[in-house]
Amino acid sequence: MSTTPIIQLRNADIYQRDFLVLNNIDFDLFSGEFAYLIGKTGSGKSSLLKILYSDLPLQNGEGQVAGFDLAQLKTSKIPDLRRKLGIVFQDFQLLTDRNIEKNLRFVLKATGWKDNVEISKRIDEALENVNMMTKKHKMPHQLSGGEQQRVAIARALLNHPEIILADEPTGNLDPHTSIEIMNLIQKISKERHMAVLMATHDYSLIKRFPAKTFRCENGKVIEVSTENIFLD
Missing domain, CATH: 3.40.50.300 (P-loop containing nucleotide triphosphate hydrolases)
Incomplete structure (x- = not known):
């Protein structure tokens, strides 16, 4: 340490x-x-x-x-x-008018990313980290609370x-989903120090x-x- x-x-x-x-x-x-x-x-x-x-x-x-x-x-x-911080809120704060991929693209553009190929690669990497790659074309309302929080964690990881x-x-999550999210946060913390x-x-x-x-x-x-x- x-x-x-x-x-x-x-x-x-x-x-x-x-x-x-x-x-x-x-x-x-x-x-x-x-x-x-x-x-x-x-x-x-x-x-x-x-x-x-x-x-x-x-x-x-x-x-x-x-x-x-x-x-x-x-x-x-x-x-x-x-850019050095990932921030995760209780209420997910996803943009409801666009799909998951476009939510993450919005964040990268807002933090200065310009290369669309690099943006797509980073979005896929972040969604892979939280096991949400198959949901990237879904709208937020089509996801469960736990899935929305996984996307919020992916968003927090975008800028490493x-x-x-x-x-x-x-x-805002039930006890079972809370444990899943805690396992995920702790795993990412350990893997990425x-x-x-x-x-x-x-x-x-x-x-x-x-x-x-x-x-x-x-x-x-x-x-x-x-x-x-x-x-x-």
């Missing part, structure tokens, strides 16, 4: 609008590491993820993500940061990211797939042991 964290926050204050959500945060995640982010609704999990992919500005403190300085990050450089940020990726930070409310997944766990609570982010989680 690298000695330099791929995500690092020091004395970071995290705001939603003018409201201080988390304060004086110190946080490290290393390449290839898988970690959970837990906490009650409104405790700051999504705000922390938004800081990391620069949807919220870091107003106080220091932050580094994949070599980018969050405190100094210019708006024009945010797309460069996001160094980090996956997942915000409740199993939140990618860091994964996953916000979740689903403690049964943490029990089944134990990993480093951080809790957002009372304005802080603290690392907690698995035993303490299940005592709550």
